[in-house]
Amino acid sequence: MVLLALLGAGCMSTARVRPDADRWRRGVKTVAVLPSIRVYEVSAGEVREQRDDWSAEGTRLVADALSAGLAERGLTPRVLDPKAEKADPELREVRLLYEEVSLGVYLLAYPPFASRHVLEHFDYEVGSLERVLERARADALLVAYGKSNVSTTGRAITRALFGGQSDFNLLTVGLLDRKGHLVWFDLAGAEDLRDPGTVGRAVAGLLDRLPGEDR
Secondary structure, X not given: OHHXXXXXXXXXXXXXXOOOHHHOOOOOOEEEEEEEEEEEEEOOOOOEEEOHHHHHHHHHHHHHHHHHHHHHOOOEEEEOOHHHHHOOHHHHHHHHHHHHHHHHHHHHOOOOOOOHHHHHOOOOEOOOOHHHHHHHOOOEEEEEEXXXXXXXXXXXXXXXXXOOOOOOOEEEXXXXXXXXXXXXXXXXXXXXXXXXXXXXXXXHHHHOOOOOOOO
């Protein structure tokens, strides 16, 4: 929750990059986009239930926003349908590995337990992506992973009257090169990933910190 408070206050840089991150665009024309968004409905009794319809909508909104942002930067986006994992086990493995890696980054590269060594030697990978990118006809992979909690009316009223702990609502993005190196990792608070405005603002802020940008 410390990190969420700092994000809300805007008092810390959230981008984490490899030392050579500014060179990632060399030879890159097409970026595959793999979105994975999970939206939960939370009852007054604090029971969380994943809503597949809301998750699908959040996934679509994030994919559309990332695609538009990449196109504005002269890159060709190629969105990978999450259902494609059924026909491509290797792609599913990459996503699962990324989720594990992103958790490690979150725990070790951000407050309150940020490691100076990790920050100075940011070096994470998921293994070679050559075959995945060849099938996707892309030069790099941008993974978006996010979670959002939406209160029922009963829970919203209860929290308004009695308060409660803040929900963990977050959108993360990770840029992976052909070797599977995590070139860039970033995150943003996102209260409701079903909302186009919320998603648009979060993605715009993230892409503004994309390394290798001409400023």
